[in-house]
Amino acid sequence: xxxxxxxxxxxxxxxxxxxxxxxxxxxxxxxxxxxxxxxxxxxxxxxxxxxxxxxxxxxxxxxxxxxxxxxxxxxxxxxxxxxxxxxxxxxxxxxxxxxxxxxxxxxxxxxxxxxxxxxxxxxxxxxxxxxxxxxxxxxxxxxxxxxxxxxxxxxxxxxxxxxxxxxxxxxxxxxxxxxxxxxxxxxxxxxxxxxxxxxxxxxxxxxxxxxxxxxxxxxxxxxxxxxxxxxxxxxxxxxxxxxxxxxxxxxxxxxxxxxxxxxxxxxxxxxxxxxxxxxxxxxxxxxxxxxxxxxxxxxxxxxxxxxxxxxxxxxxxxxxxxxxxxxxxxxxxxxxxxxxxxxxxxxxxxxxxxxxxx
Amino acid sequence: xxxxxxxxxxxxxxxxxxxxxxxxxxxxxxxxxxxxxxxxxxxxxxxxxxxxxxxxxxxxxxxxxxxxxxxxxxxxxxxxxxxxxxxxxxxxxxxxxxxxxxxxxxxxxxxxxxxxxxxxxxxxxxxxxxxxxxxxxxxxxxxxxxxxxxxxxxxxxxxxxxxxxxxxxxxxxxxxxxxxxxxxxxxxxxxxxxxxxxxxxxxxxxxxxxxxxxxxxxxxxxxxxxxxxxxxxxxxxxxxxxxxxxxxxxxxxxxxxxxxxxxxxxxxxx
Numbered sequence: 001x002x003x004x005x006x007x008x009x010x011x012x013x014x015x016x017x018x019x020x021x022x023x024x025x026x027x028x029x030x031x032x033x034x035x036x037x038x039x040x041x042x043x044x045x046x047x048x049x050x051x052x053x054x055x056x057x058x059x060x061x062x063x064x065x066x067x068x069x070x071x072x073x074x075x076x077x078x079x080x081x082x083x084x085x086x087x088x089x090x091x092x093x094x095x096x097x098x099x100x101x102x103x104x105x106x107x108x109x110x111x112x113x114x115x116x117x118x119x120x121x122x123x124x125x126x127x128x129x130x131x132x133x134x135x136x137x138x139x140x141x142x143x144x145x146x147x148x149x150x151x152x153x154x155x156x157x158x159x160x161x162x163x164x165x166x167x168x169x170x171x172x173x174x175x176x177x178x179x180x181x182x183x184x185x186x187x188x189x190x191x192x193x194x195x196x197x198x199x200x201x202x203x204x205x206x207x208x209x210x211x212x213x214x215x216x217x218x219x220x221x222x223x224x225x226x227x228x229x230x231x232x233x234x235x236x237x238x239x240x241x242x243x244x245x246x247x248x249x250x251x252x253x254x255x256x257x258x259x260x261x262x263x264x265x266x267x268x269x270x271x272x273x274x275x276x277x278x279x280x281x282x283x284x285x286x287x288x289x290x291x292x293x294x295x296x297x298x299x300x301x302x303x304x305x306x307x308x309x310x311x312x313x314x315x316x317x318x319x320x321x322x323x324x325x326x327x328x329x330x331x332x333x334x335x336x337x338x339x340x341x342x343x344x345x346x347x348x349x350x351x352x353x354x355x356x357x358x
Numbered sequence: 359x360x361x362x363x364x365x366x367x368x369x370x371x372x373x374x375x376x377x378x379x380x381x382x383x384x385x386x387x388x389x390x391x392x393x394x395x396x397x398x399x400x401x402x403x404x405x406x407x408x409x410x411x412x413x414x415x416x417x418x419x420x421x422x423x424x425x426x427x428x429x430x431x432x433x434x435x436x437x438x439x440x441x442x443x444x445x446x447x448x449x450x451x452x453x454x455x456x457x458x459x460x461x462x463x464x465x466x467x468x469x470x471x472x473x474x475x476x477x478x479x480x481x482x483x484x485x486x487x488x489x490x491x492x493x494x495x496x497x498x499x500x501x502x503x504x505x506x507x508x509x510x511x512x513x514x515x516x517x518x519x520x521x522x523x524x525x526x527x528x529x530x531x532x533x534x535x536x537x538x539x540x541x542x543x544x545x546x547x548x549x550x551x552x553x554x555x556x557x558x559x560x561x562x563x564x565x566x567x568x569x570x571x572x573x574x575x576x577x578x579x580x581x582x583x584x585x586x587x588x589x590x591x592x593x594x595x596x597x598x599x600x601x602x603x604x605x606x607x608x609x610x611x612x613x614x615x616x617x618x619x620x621x622x623x624x625x626x627x628x
Contacts, residue, residue: 013502014495202490206498207480214463214474221461224423225541226449226478235484283465 003351019201022352036190041183049182050255056296057189058250063276063288064200065243070274071282072204073236074216075125079137081269082144083241084248085261086114089154091249092163095176096156103168103176107192107249114245115238117144122237126230141270148261164258176253185254192250196243201285203239212236213283244273279332281341290340298325373400375434376545376577377422382431384417391417392428393601399545404571405579406588408612409598410621415581416458418598419547422579423455424448436544450478454543456534458550458581464523468533471522472508475540476501505540511573512536512566528559532566539570546570548580552587560584564591589613597621 003024010016020026044053062080069075090110095103121140125133148154155163167177173184203209211232214222223229252259259265272295280291299321306317336343377399384392391414399405407415420426421433424445433440435451443451454475463471480501482494509518512532517525522533531551538546551567552560564587570576582588588595589609597605597612599621605612612618 013499013506017498017502199488202488202494206487206490206494207477207482208484208487210466210470210474211477213466213470217463217465218461220425221457221463222474223445224425224449224455225474225537226446227474228444228446 003348003354017205019205033194041187044182044186046182049186051300052297053186054189054255056292057186057193058247058255059273059276059292059296060193060289061196061250062244062247062273063280063292064197064285065240065247066273067277067280067282067284067288068200068204068212068243069236069240071277071284071287072209072216073212073233073240075122075233075236076130076134077137077240078134078267078270078274079121079140079144080244080273081265081267082141083114083118083244084251084269085144085148085265086117086241087111087245087248088252088259088265089148089163089261090114090245091253092156092165093154095166095168095253099166099168102170103253104170104188106168107246107253110249111242111246114248115242118237118241118244119234122234122241125233125237138267138270141267145261145265148265160260162258162260163252165253165256168253177257180254189250189254192246196246197285197289200243204285208235216283275329277339279329279339281339281344284339284341286344287339287341290344294340295325298328373402375399376401376436377579378432378434379422380432380434382418382421382428382433384414384421384426384428391601392421394431395598395601395603396431397596397603397606399577399579400594401577402571402575403577403593404567404591405577406592406595407579407581407598408583408585408588408595409604412600413598414601415598416549419455419549419579419581422545423453423547449541452541452544453547454538454541454545455547456531456538456549456551458553460527460530460534462522462530462534462537465521467519467521468514468525468536469502469505469509469518471533472505472536472540473501475537476505478541504542508536508539511569512539528555528562531555531559531563535563535566535570539574539576542574544577546576546578548578548582550581550583552582552584560587567591 003022008021008023010021015021020029040053062084066077066080069077087110090113091106094101094106094109098106121137124136128136149161152161155161158164165176167174167179169175170184170188174180175184175188204212211222211227212235214225214227215229215232215236219229222232248265252264256264276291276295277288278291279294280289281287302321302324303317306312306320307314312320332339375398379398380396382392382395383390395418407418409415417426421428424440424443424447427442435453440448440451463474466474480497482492482497486492486494509515512535514529514532514536517529517533522530525533535548535551538548548567552563555563567578567580568591571578580592592609594607595605595609595612596603597615597618604617604621605615607615
């Protein structure tokens with residue numbers, strides 16, 4: 001009754017094409033941004049930042065990136081972990097080589113480098129599709145992890161083989177290294193999430209997004225309409241890898257602080273992000289956020305419930321948690337193969353007509 | 359031949375040639391799908407390609423749209439010889455098509471499908487699209503207006519935001535026509551636009567095809583099995599059988615041709 005589009009008249013195509021065509025959605029969006037910027041930084045503590053909010057924000061970026069490639073352009077990738085590693089190692093090399101330059105620029109450059117690497121590994125997509133492409137990107141995953149392990153130049157010849165983020169500041173506040181405070185880490189991640197989500201939305205609603213979706217839905221028809229499959233696929237790989245690389249850079253520099261490539265960016269990462277977009281909803285920016293929230297929050301919630309609420313021993317809780325999350329993924333895929341984004345859209349559609357559905 | 363038909367034929371023949379196909383031969387391995395066929399398509403006409411199943415009609419359309427490259431022969435478009443091209447380059451020349459089995463983008467809305475048809479008219483750079491400022495937004499709005507005119511023209515206003523996957527068959531065919539029209543092609547290729555339709559839908563589609571030809575002056579080449587429709591719609595007809603051209607002319611001429619009658623009705627073997 002309150003949530004409706006009746007009376008909200010559009011007088012131009014600009015208004016008709018806006019991201020939140022319904023007034024209440026727009027308000028909710030502005031309210032969310034206001035809370036995220038004006039309230040959360042003052043109440044956030046280290047536990048919330050490291051257990052929930054930072055991983056959610058960083059994986060949202062990775063999920064948006066993979067969703068551009070897989071959900072919008074239809075190119076399956078199992079190389080997300082490897083591409084995140086490229087972002088992480090790129091930002092590490094830049095941070096240590098040019099300490100006087102802002103970390104924000106380093107993170108953006110790391111994204112750019114990952115985009116180039118992604119395009120390189122995207123070349124096979126011009127010839128192969130589906131499962132075969134997935135296997136090709138899987139090769140990228142293993143190759144990149146192997147490369148960062150084997151070539152000491154990438155980890156600056158450190159004895160442990162680990163990379164460790166030195167302290168870097170933005171506007172005088174430390175955002176990386178041991179001195180960084182929770183609000184500072186939160187705000188830098190939030191900034192990247194906000195800008196990148198906005199860019200993703202713009203790219204997917206315009207000409208480029210339509211090219212990607214056309215290739216995804218029917219590549220032969222797309223080509224006959226005038227889509228060049230080479231540029232469409234490679235641009236999807238580039239943009240996607242840019243996002244994933246930034247997510248990797250933030251995960252290493254801001255969130256983890258120190259990382260070992262096999263552990264932090266292994267095949268598990270690739271699957272985690274892939275599950276996020278499948279559960280959240282392929283081809284949806286909102287779905288990327290929803291999937292990241294689901295897979296970050298659900299384990300934390302279950303752990304707190306079982307160890308805190310029920311008093312179970314930690315190791316038992318950890319095993320049960322894995323089983324429950326796994327089962328929920330399966331149930332979800334059976335019940336709603338189009339993900340949380342679809343559930344959300346259906347709920348909104350119902351709500352729009354409620355309480356008079358006819 | 360009636361007097362009107364004679365008059366029609368005379369008018370058609372004075373129009374300049376838009377596409378000229380010269381001695382086209384197309385082989386798949388040892389099979390010759392098209393054997394040394396020549397015909398032309400004149401500006402502003404509706405040109406039908408008919409023939410029994412397996413005659414090579416769809417292959418012919420694929421040669422015109424650049425999807426197949428013939429082993430022999432030349433394709434001339436707007437007075438220039440067309441070299442071997444990728445399908446997306448042919449699209450940029452101003453040739454659009456629909457498919458026998460609908461080839462829409464099922465995951466996208468009707469509006470997005472039709473907007474995709476205007477890809478070649480949207481030139482905004484990557485950065486402009488990324489920040490949705492300047493050229494990208496301006497183009498989006500201009501092209502949306504053009505797409506809305508096509509939506510009005512084909513009477514599909516009420517489904518513009520529906521995902522294509524949810525539409526019934528007849529409407530999908532119409533959306534596909536809309537997507538092809540959105541490119542404002544000089545030459546529109548329709549591969550069995552009325553296959554699987556009931557009489558009413560066929561009448562609607564025929565009306566749209568005539569209107570497109572009339573209002574936009576689009577040259578149309580179509581493949582169709584329904585002889586009634588072909589004879590009513592088209593200015594000239596090419597008849598194919600087993601990869602050969604067995605007839606070419608106005609509907610009345612073609613209908614009277616003994617070779618065509620033989621191909622369609624069979625010949626007594628004695």
